[in-house]
Amino acid sequence: MNDPIEQFDVVVIGAGPAGAVSSSLLNQKGYRILVLEKQHFPRFSIGESLLPQCMTYLEQANMLEAVEASAFQHKNGAAFSRGEEYEYFDFREKFSAGWGTTFQVQRDNFDKILADEAQKQGVQIRYGHSVIACDPFADKRQLSVQSDNGQRYQVHAKFVLDASGFGRVLPKMLNLEQASTLTPRQSIFTHIQDNIDQPEYDRDKILITVHPLHHEVWYWLIPFSNGRASLGVVAPTELLETMLGSPLDNLQELVSQGGKLANILKNAQYDTQVRTLGSYSCNVTSLYGENYALLGNAGEFLDPIFSSGVTIAMTSAGLAASTVHKQLSGEQPDWESEYAEPLKTGIKTFKEFVEGWYDQRFQNVVFSKTKSDDITRMISSILAGYAWDTKNPYVKNPSRLSTLAQLCQDD
Structure with missing residues (x-):
């Protein structure tokens, strides 16, 4: 039956x-x-x-x-580092209405x-x-x-x-x-006991670091409330395929090349399995x-x-x-x-900014010292997840990012 x-x-x-x-x-x-x-x-x-x-x-x-x-862990923004440059966006200071922390x-x-x-x-x-x-x-x-x-x-x-x-x-x-129409990339990531001792380090923000020599390679550092953190690197698949070490060896080698990030994580303990994810x-x-x-x-x-x-x-x-x-x-x-x-x-809004990150248009905007407070609030809103707020000019027409990036570069 x-x-x-x-x-x-x-x-x-x-x-x-x-x-x-x-x-x-x-x-x-x-x-x-x-x-x-x-x-x-x-x-x-x-x-x-x-x-x-x-x-x-x-x-x-x-x-x-x-x-x-x-x-x-409380979060109120996103910080970006590239060489000696450091910028951040405070999600509480944004264009769109709604939550500013998470x-x-x-x-x-x-x-x-x-x-x-x-x-x-x-x-x-x-x-x-x-x-x-x-x-x-x-x-x-x-x-x-x-x-x-x-x-x-x-x-x-x-x-x-x-x-x-x-x-x-x-x-x-x-x-x-x-x-996907996006370029294939691969990530290597793990959780660490971060042991960060720099008083200026802001645990209330995710830190995105650009590789000093390869702008398409970047790192995330996401601190947790218990002294641990998520750490990962994203790079073109073909670049990572040239690295012959274990996932742990490759991650530590790339972190050692990360400029300020290497110093931030100088005391880190890699005590968790290192994982990889490709063509995601x-x-x-x-x-x-x-x-x-x-x-x-x-x-x-x-x-x-x-x-x-x-x-x-x-x-x-x-x-x-x-x-x-x-x-x-x-x-x-x-x-x-x-x-x-x-x-x-x-999705279209995020995709434009993802592509702009890798072709450096958005990196130019992030690290520009000349962007206005209004522009900063509009960008902060998108980074805070308000990518559906069509009152934001960069959501209504995401391709405006190209014009903004050019203005930032010219300045």
Whole structure:
């Protein structure tokens, strides 16, 4: 006799930030939600520097209080270093309305807090359960699921949200993957006991350092509240392929070349596995389809330079949840105009600034001493995650960055 098929209004694939927030928002509307998570929490994840825009979605999902109670590192801006140059943007001094501060978080704890809060609100999460097939079925989606103990079962869902991150479950199953237009790059990263003893070092900001000789090579240093930090370097794939050491050796060698960064980290203890991630930029042919939509990294991932990943994930979760609610309420939402196009507004903005970082247009702006206070506030807003605020001229027309960079260079 066949096992009964379980019925849910929405199945969410993945319990990371996009999955937790979207499931919470839909649960608030009274829908029966199931989250299927392949891994067991807590688990390591990269992408620890949040942007203030995230706080809006944490509030909406009733998760902010739990996050604030968790003693994560306060964050109020982003600092940039290149040779002897040092500039910073204070997110509290920005063009857009909204939060000006946020947190720098160890993602294993942060993601578990969000998932736990979703469960407390009534969302069902099954850890160690993988979606192995997703097929259309009448006006639903039929998912084949396998637990990590080998159990298999079927689930019917009126709608499926893929929040699987780099796992990209539905893009792979439904042949939606598309090559990114961004240049392939690779990152090497780890967590360290930073032992930073310089009193002038600002733990309230992520520090982005440009390699003194290779402008396309950059480092992140994200301090946590417990004396530890996330450390990583991003470089063209072909450059890293010339380095013959272990990932740890290569990371330490590159840090030794990092100018001021090398001195900041002179006492650091490398006590955690060093990981690598290559060709991470990705895209899809469509962000939605028949009774499904892609959230966050499952749809498109740009680059870690501006810590936009979690912000895009949460924004997609908010947009998708409201559009799914319309559809399940009997309306016929236009997924292109109500989900894909609004989401792509912010992605387009971040993408222009990512490309501008690597071709040095945005580096020229960052390190310019002549940019006005108004321009600084507009740029600060984008770096704070407000890449959807079309009142900002650099969101309404991101290509204005080229003109700004030229003005900064000429000055």
